[in-house]
Amino acid sequence: MQLLKQGAEADIYVTEWHGKKAVSKVRSPKAYRHEALDSAVRRQRTVHEAHLMSAAKAAGVSTPFVHFVDPDNAEILMEFVQGKQAKDALDVKMCMQIGRYAALLHGANIIHGDLTTSNFIVNNRLVLLDFGLSYYSERMEDMAVDVRLIKEVFTSAHVGLRGAFPAFVRGYGSVAGKKKTSQILANVKEIEQRGRYARVE
Ligand SMILES: Nc1ncnc2c1ncn2[C@@H]1O[C@H](COP(=O)(O)OP(=O)(O)O)[C@@H](O)[C@H]1O
Numbered sequence: 001m002q003l004l005k006q007g008a009e010a011d012i013y014v015t016e017w018h019g020k021k022a023v024s025k026v027r028s029p030k031a032y033r034h035e036a037l038d039s040a041v042r043r044q045r046t047v048h049e050a051h052l053m054s055a056a057k058a059a060g061v062s063t064p065f066v067h068f069v070d071p072d073n074a075e076i077l078m079e080f081v082q083g084k085q086a087k088d089a090l091d092v093k094m095c096m097q098i099g100r101y102a103a104l105l106h107g108a109n110i111i112h113g114d115l116t117t118s119n120f121i122v123n124n125r126l127v128l129l130d131f132g133l134s135y136y137s138e139r140m141e142d143m144a145v146d147v148r149l150i151k152e153v154f155t156s157a158h159v160g161l162r163g164a165f166p167a168f169v170r171g172y173g174s175v176a177g178k179k180k181t182s183q184i185l186a187n188v189k190e191i192e193q194r195g196r197y198a199r200v201e
């Protein structure tokens with residue numbers, strides 16, 4: 001197996017599955033955690049992440065196909081998605097599609113938790129990765145945290161791309177409807193204002 005990326009929590013390897021290129025996401029043991037607790041935590045997070053990948057797919061969001069989950073080894077074996085990270089190929093149309101995806105997730109009460117342009121791969125379609133921080137919630141405030149993060153990414157990593165966030169909002173609105181979208185945007189504003197006050201203090 002070839003190491004593709006070493007993360008804080010998991011390592012990504014490129015491997016094969018029945019002759020096809022595949023990705024193995026393995027949560028590595030953490031020495032600072034008690035051994036039995038550590039293996040329970042890794043097991044639980046692995047199962048949780050794989051479950052949310054499938055739930056997202058059921059909600060209409062394109063995610064890598066999961067070949068198998070091995071809770072004992074904290075491993076998810078999934079389809080290798082060929083393509084660039086959205087962060088290196090972002091355009092306005094893609095921002096709109098990201099908005100649609102976010103609204104589909106939120107419609108299923110799934111909060112992605114790390115909605116950045118690094119976690120999307122583009123080929124013909126847009127594929128959303130990394131459900132390691134995802135969870136279920138019905139709260140608009142939690143949905144707004146997803147929206148606020150991608151907005152922040154658009155205005156920091158993609159300053160040159162004009163109209164990115166408005167396009168996201170159009171995509172989001174086309175799925176979630178006007179009422180929910182404006183409620184969530186109001187929540188985003190509130191979070192941003194809170195951040196501003198916190199900085200002044
Ligand atoms: N199924 C996949 N196909 C292709 N590349 C992947 C796949 N899964 C992960 N990657 C690559 O590995 C990187 C890290 O994976 P990710 O699941 O986001 O882990 P982390 O939690 O460390 O951010 C991604 O940004 C992507 O470039």
Ligand SMILES: [Mg+2]
Nearest residue numbers: 114118119130
């Ligand atoms: Mg990631």
